[in-house]
Amino acid sequence: MSKHQHNAFTWLVFSILTLTSMHATAFKTPLNVLSDKMQTPPALSLSQITPASQNSFFARIRALCGQSFAGKIKVDTSNSPNFANKALVMHVRECTDDQLHIPFHVGTDASRTWILTKTGGGLLFKHDHRHADGSHDDLTMYGGHTVDSGSAHTQAFPTDPYTRDLFIAQGYPQSLRNIWEVFIYEDTFTYRLTREGFEFRVEFDLTKPVVTPVTPWGYY
Incomplete structure (x- = not known):
C-alpha cells in the first residue's frame, strides 16, 4: 500500500x-x-412553609377545636346596639391542618363565621357572612392577610385586595384601612378591629367552656 x-x-x-x-x-x-x-423533592406542605410563629399561633387555636366560649365587649367606639346586652359565643367548630372555621354567635344571630387559613405566604383571616337561609350576604368573605410573621400569641391582618375592592363596591370607604387582630393566650381569645378613629374588641374566656350554640347559618 x-x-x-x-x-x-x-x-x-x-x-x-x-x-x-x-x-x-x-x-x-x-x-x-x-x-x-x-x-x-416531594412538595412541601403548607405547614412546612409557614413561619414557626404562625404555625404555633394556628396550633393554639386548633387545640380548642370542638369547644365554645363566652365573650364580652371590651371596647366599641361605635356604641353599636348590634352587640349590646347580647350573649356572645365563639365556637372553634371545624379544624384541619390548614384551615379553621370559628362561628361567632351574637345572641340568636348565627350569621358570622371567622375563617383562618394557611396560604403558603402567611395566614388569611376572613369573615363569612350568611343570611338565615344560608345564602351569602352582599358583604362577605372580607378580611386580611398577614404581612409579617407575627408571634405565637398575636397576628394582624390588614385588608387584602379583594376586601378593598368589595368595600369600595359596597360603599364602605372608611373601612379600607381596617386591621383585624387575633390574640390567643392561655386564658383568653381576643378579636380586635381597628382603623383611624375606631376600635372594636371582644374578649373570650377560655377557662370556662360553654354549651355549643346552634349550627351557624349556611353550614351543616
Whole structure:
C-alpha cells in the first residue's frame, strides 16, 4: 500500500469512527431528570412553609377545636346596639391542618363565621357572612392577610385586595384601612378591629367552656 493509499485509508477509518460516535450520541436516551428524586423533592406542605410563629399561633387555636366560649365587649367606639346586652359565643367548630372555621354567635344571630387559613405566604383571616337561609350576604368573605410573621400569641391582618375592592363596591370607604387582630393566650381569645378613629374588641374566656350554640347559618 502506497503512502497516499495509507493516508486515505486512515482518513476513512477516522471518519467512520467519528460518524458512529456522533450517531450514538445523537440517539442516546437522555437521562430522565424529572423523575430523579434528587431533582424533584416531594412538595412541601403548607405547614412546612409557614413561619414557626404562625404555625404555633394556628396550633393554639386548633387545640380548642370542638369547644365554645363566652365573650364580652371590651371596647366599641361605635356604641353599636348590634352587640349590646347580647350573649356572645365563639365556637372553634371545624379544624384541619390548614384551615379553621370559628362561628361567632351574637345572641340568636348565627350569621358570622371567622375563617383562618394557611396560604403558603402567611395566614388569611376572613369573615363569612350568611343570611338565615344560608345564602351569602352582599358583604362577605372580607378580611386580611398577614404581612409579617407575627408571634405565637398575636397576628394582624390588614385588608387584602379583594376586601378593598368589595368595600369600595359596597360603599364602605372608611373601612379600607381596617386591621383585624387575633390574640390567643392561655386564658383568653381576643378579636380586635381597628382603623383611624375606631376600635372594636371582644374578649373570650377560655377557662370556662360553654354549651355549643346552634349550627351557624349556611353550614351543616
